[in-house]
Amino acid sequence: MPATVNLKNVCVVLSRPRYPENIGAAARAMRNMGFEQLIVVDPQNCDLSRILKMATYAAIDVVEQMLVYEDLQTALEPLNYIVGTTARLGGQRQLVGTATRLAQKLAPISENNRVALLFGPEDRGLTNEDIRFCHELINIPTAEFSSLNLAQAVMIMCYELRRYNQPKAKAFVPQLANRHELDGMYAQLKDILVRISYIQPENPEYFMNIIRQFGTRMKLRTKEVSIIRGFCRQIDWYGEKCFQDGLKKKADN
DSSP states (O other): OOSSOOGGGEEEEEESOSOHHHHHHHHHHHHHHTOOEEEEESOSOOOHHHHHHHHTGGGHHHHHTOEEESSHHHHHTTOSEEEEEOSOOBTTBOSEEEHHHHHHHHHHHHHHSOEEEEEOOTTTOSOHHHHTTOSEEEEOOOSSOOOOOHHHHHHHHHHHHHHHHSOOOOOOOOOBOOHHHHHHHHHHHHHHHHHTTSSOTTSHHHHHHHHHHHHHHHTOBHHHHHHHHHHHHHHHHHHHHHHHHHHHHHHHO
């Protein structure tokens, strides 16, 4: 099973978009995420100058390669797997997935199949007739106001597929202190805490077990063990200094 989505086999289909600026902005969003294939179906206004103005120079190639169809059925005929986007739920839209889980499903499908991300018009979205072409529906969770700008919806869907393809960062696992280093630290802590009467010498292990449990949870490194032992040495030095200063002051009096 391929570990990534084949972005070259994924196209964005805008069905009946009302504003040419949204077509251009969608093309720019696609280019940001590395998608190249844009299909526009029955646009209300396909003013190329207004499309290019929003697409900007970076997405000119997406617009130049854009395919325009008069009806959705014809546009989808060469495509193998259709993913529809919907803000509305219920009715015929019961089985709706999320964009974050879509990439995992599309990874094996997109290897040898052409996939369409289908978006409806800005004011109504996909109709019930449109969703009959879809193999599955995706909902982008929102707050109280569920309507997204067309280009924003395109960006989110493309981003989720792009994000899935990014190399997974290896979890950083630091080199931990070895048993010898830890045992030396705990012995030094025990000695200093007894000497400053923080724990009772009659049963020091009861309190030391709590400290050991704390140290285990913290997964201490060698450098951190060295710092703690430095604290202990400084406490020991300061205690001895105070004791000697007291003796000297007593002798002077």
